[in-house]
Amino acid sequence: MWWILATVAAVAVGYWLLTRPYKYWLEKGVKQGTPSLIFGDIGATIFRKQSFPDVMVMLYNACPNTRYSGVYQFFLPTLLVKDPDLIKQITVKDFDHFVDHRSFIPEDIDPLWDKNLLILRGKKWREMRTTLSPAFTSSKMKYMFTLISQSGEQFVNYFLKKDENLITIEMKDTFTRFTNDVIANTAFGAECDSLRDRENEFYLMGKEATDVGGIWRMLKLIGYLVIPRLYKFFKIPLFSRSVTDFFTNIVKSNIQSREKHGIVRPDMIHLLLQARKNELKHDESEPVQDTGFATVAESETNKDVQNTKREITDEDIISQALLFFFAGFETVSLLMCFMSYELAVNPDVQKRLIEEVDETLEACKGKLTYEALLGMKYLDMVVCETLRKWPNAVALDRICTKPYTIEPKYPDEKPVYLENNAVVWFPVFAIHRDPQYYPEPERFDPERFNDENKVNIKPCTYLPFGSGPRNCIGSRFALLETKILFFYVLSHFEVVPVEKTEIPLVLTKKQFNLTAENGFWLGLKRRVHLIRK
Template structure:
């Protein structure tokens, strides 16, 4: 009988231990929802009751008038910021308190991931960002445009060769093959044709490193959130040895070949090699920027004194791999959503095609960097696609030293954030807030016309994050998207087919924002 009493007492103690963290925000006077046992606010995503984006929106709407609300990533208390002024305060004005992202993998376990710009923290991040920043300016995008354009032309020629008036395709698979080829070409110096050679090694490796499905990978991700010290103790990494060897060897042999034969290509490896040898200075020439969604680089990254003295081959591999992660999945997904919106909004597509035709005529049939960026309506459509379907539905910041959010309203009290506290920028919530964007479910590029875009409240539109730690690749992503859609719409209309899901439903089975039944659409050949 005694052992039953002991067992009950132990169970009660463990239960209290695991539920105690979910009272953290209540004890600080912060409004929160109803977190599930152990899983916190992630319980719905874990058990596939709601998508991650829907979870962010749910927490965002817990208390409509609050400047912030509390949530729990499993047992980790997280503060979700809703007020644009507070977001600016934390990500810009007081950035020195919120420099880092939450770190999961230590460098000694997975250097291929831990050394990339997103994962680096503190001084190491600051040095690497300052070193890499000049490689992502508008002038450098112009430098790499030729390679992006080549991939776009190769993409559309693949479908022009087909003797079909209407080609039905699954857009996600198709666009990942395009983004794979762009990244291979611009970041790794490798030319691919993933539509023609569907089983090429580079594409298969890219699929493997960006695929987080499967029991063991899911278990790893769960472990990184709940018991990171255990995984660190057993040195559980993200990638297989095969993947590590492939990308390490790819960069090393590429560098050796270039240095031996004096090869120069307008790509990322060349820019990184230049940074390693002589450093790259910020080009202050006035070059047309990539659009409304482009994020400005902070002045703190333009001081060469903050740059890293040396970039190792491992550093270069890690940055190129991050480029792959961001470009392979995130950019291709945005392209899918944009394609769907054009297909179900034919009036918008018709106007965009008219602009594409006019631009092609002005450029005499050969698209230029300036031609792509001159398309105002294209920028409006891309900006609205990023508003409705942001590639990152939320991004985090970690409090690196104690910080107090002062009370602003009578029902608030000063909120102390201890060191290592996590805050979220709820991008999906901000972009779907009717107070910022009336009828947020409606796809309306006119929100971003010259008259309306000046009225968008700062820090309510954050497709590439905010502050000095924003996405360094915004210019590249926007240029890549606009270039491809220029080529597609020059020859095809994007139309719904029998398998198109209308209305589109967000998948609850995948962590990333994607469609429940895939992105099935048709490319209908235009009569030119």
């Protein structure tokens, strides 16, 4: 009989230990949903029953009429902040309490990952951000415009040479080849043509570095979250040795060649080398014309170059270039995929955009200029609406770096005390789909961002590139690259649905990022009467 009692007691204690962490928010007076044992609120995504964006919308709506609610990543309590005013307060006004992102990779096991701007914390992040900030201004985008434009022309010429009126392609594969070539050219000083040379080493290494869809890669990432100490003990790196060696060698040899032969090239390595010599400064006066409404302005706190004493090593340059690649290869190509899908299923929008493309091309006498591209208002509206409906980040995070109290605003609220290392989420995808901010949120409507309407968009309800000093440093580059590509594509083709096009688009349940379950199959229909020599 005693062993039965012992078993029952052990089960009871085990159950108590498993359920105890899920009372964390309730004990703080914060409403929460119903987390599952062990997996908390993300089990549906872990077991591929529901896409992460859909899970985020579910969590956003689980506790209506609240500014925030409690959720759990496995056993990790996370505060889901839904109120735009509170998001602004945390990311801007009280930024000093929420400086860092949560790093899912333990420190000191992957040097290239440890040193990148996304992962750096505290003082190290401030110094690196301030040092790199001048490299991403509007004037520096103009500096790199020619290189990106060359890649855009190379991309469209590949399809123009095909003797087909309708070319069926999978857009994700196609656009990652374009973004690979752009990043190789602008960040690593390497020229590629991944549409023709489909197995080039740069593309294969980039694909391996950014692959998060495979089951083993997913399990590896989950392991970083669940058993970080074990991963750190065995020093399990994020990137394979082949990826690390490839990018290290290409950047170091590039730096040595430039310094030896005095080579100057309008790309990211040149700008980072300037930063190393303290020759990279913020422009006295940035041009009024910028890359678009979605561009996030650089915080004044990130411009104080005079107080920066950051010494930039070759490893720092390699790490930032790799992050640039990591972000540009995947996220920008997905923006292009979603935009091509929306143009295909909204032919009226595409028709109007093509008219603007043709008018711009005629105005600049057949040769696209930086100023002409940035003057395309409807193109900017279409890009902005794509980022509204399909934001790059499903959610953004911050770590509480100094104890912080969220003061009550309504009678049913209590002060919420956040300790050091408390995790905060901003549910971007769900906010962008909230009908109180965007009526008929499922409808693709670029007019939300026309001159009359965009001024009425409530701050922090549009967050495609984040908010505050820790926003995305590469927003200008991403927007410029996307606009250039679609300008060249629509100059010669229409994007149309084909037999394999999935309408409506179904989001994948296999990854945490935002992408289509069965790919983005679309057609490029040749505009025969407008083919230019």
